[in-house]
Amino acid sequence: MGYGPEGYKNLLTYKQGQEIYQLTKEFTSEYLDTIKDSRLVGHMNDSGRSIPRNISEGAKRNNTKSYLEFLGFSRASLEELKEDYTELEREYKEEIRKDKEKNKEEMIRIVEEILTKIYGEDCMLGRQIAGLQKRYIEQGDQKDNLNQKRQNFQKQQIVNNWRNRYWS
Numbered sequence: 001m002g003y004g005p006e007g008y009k010n011l012l013t014y015k016q017g018q019e020i021y022q023l024t025k026e027f028t029s030e031y032l033d034t035i036k037d038s039r040l041v042g043h044m045n046d047s048g049r050s051i052p053r054n055i056s057e058g059a060k061r062n063n064t065k066s067y068l069e070f071l072g073f074s075r076a077s078l079e080e081l082k083e084d085y086t087e088l089e090r091e092y093k094e095e096i097r098k099d100k101e102k103n104k105e106e107m108i109r110i111v112e113e114i115l116t117k118i119y120g121e122d123c124m125l126g127r128q129i130a131g132l133q134k135r136y137i138e139q140g141d142q143k144d145n146l147n148q149k150r151q152n153f154q155k156q157q158i159v160n161n162w163r164n165r166y167w168s
Contacts (some may be wrong), residue, residue, distance in 0.1 A: 024048035
């Protein structure tokens with residue numbers, strides 16, 4: 001991860017998650033009916049928002065296990081959004097969803113472009129999660145290291161107390 005208090009903002013997964021969220025807000029406001037599709041619009045926007053927000057929240061957690069959990073939440077939101085776009089693509093292609101004012105081919109093209117970004121984000125999140133899992137297995141995390149240091153300190157205190165009692 002990047003350095004500094006907001007280093008997560010340098011992560012490609014965060015940047016692309018933000019882009020997917022922006023594209024989703026633009027798509028839902030331009031191509032979906034705010035009344036007829038209100039639940040879908042809300043769900044898609046919420047799922048899109050959750051992708052980068054869970055990355056940022058997880059990065060601020062004090063241990064790798066929590067960070068991995070939040071990356072999983074981000075990936076799950078991404079999957080929900082992918083399902084919504086896939087369903088819309090099918091409905092546009094099968095002409096189940098009709099909008100006389102919108103160009104069907106343009107809508108399908110935009111959905112496919114966003115889906116391409118979603119598949120890329122899923123792949124990157126998968127690699128990020130695998131890398132963190134590997135590092136956690138090999139090195140532990142800050143919480144583990146602090147626990148080990150505390151245990152070592154407590155052991156040293158016991159030894160020092162014993163020495164002071166019997167050797168002084």
